[in-house]
Amino acid sequence: MMSFDEAFSAVLHHKIELGIEEVDLLQSTGRVLAEDILADRDFPPFDRATKDGIAINFSVIEKGLKKLRIEAVVSAGMPQQKLGDIKNCVEIMTGAVVPQNADTVIMYEHLDIKDGYSNISRDVKKGQDIHKKGSDVKTGTVLLKKHTKIGPSQIGVLASVGKSKILVRQLPKVCVISTGNELVDVSQIPLPHQIRKSNILSLFTALEKEGIEADRIHLQDDKESIKKELSHILEEFDVVMLSGGVSKGKFDFIPEVMESLDVRKVFHRVAQRPGKPFWFGTQTKLNTVVFSFPGNPVSTFANYHIYFLPWLNVSLGQEDKKYQVVLDDTIEIKPPLTRFIQVKTYLDEGNFHVRIIRENGSGDLTSLANSNGFICLRPRENAYEKGELVPFIASKTII
16 A cells, blocks of 8 residues: 555656647636747837826926916827927826827826916926836736646736737546446435435536536446446546546456556555545556546545646646645544545634534545545654644635
């Protein structure tokens, strides 16, 4: 049986190279950039007024002039105008191009405008209230680096440089498989010996959050039919994700079938709770990765977040993010199992703390609804003390 740290490293070691595709800007949210995004011009692209008021040539202030004739009105969206007489001024709106011969803007609150003239009532500093051309970014500057995940703020940057089409990393093709004769569809009323399918739907919707539209298949506990179906699935998908069929029962056929299909077992069984029977392997010729999770709901849910999401991130060229939270209880974790304990986070004086969610084993679905992640506690002789920082794996928003 492999330790958790060994199993985790082994999973990340078997990342796969995903291709690149071009998508529309508004279809790129949540995707990972496959190109650096450069500024196609200076930002701002012109000297821009940041206040509503008047634009002047500062020489009038140096000469002690306070009353200036208004030549024109300039609004945002107009081509650059010209201050014809530097002893005059133009009215200017926020966002407008500062006219030629003008170098300073004075906001309306510091003016008294009457009969076509503007009287300056406050002290003026040369160059004030102008956002200078190129002061934010120069042409050719890298605005977004390759491997950046695209969110709403990145969409704004992409739009500002005219990127209507974006090169992004392809997402893996995933097939989610449930196994077991005891499972029936959600719409059915189960008999006393049956249960409704839930794991496959949890995995399916979790993958949807990552932008992955997975295929869903159910396999009965029949070795030959499992082998036949899996032989086709392994050829068509980058990732095969199973729930159930990997324990030591007489009808847990997945490990045996995988071996017969030349899927190399990387490991089977990890020294952790929940999720100890986890089976992981690869079909090298087909470049397919197999995550075969235990059938218990909490085990499946935990292993998806513990192993698959970090694997997905590194396969997309992103770093596996690490989080820590403050423990609110003293807990003993004796060897040999690493424990993943369901918790609910809360913010206290700027730090994230966790309350432990009590559960009734790895089949307790309701505990998943009440938690938003797992703390990872490796086995050690000394207890984990209240107030100690411990690793945290988020499964939902952490506040």
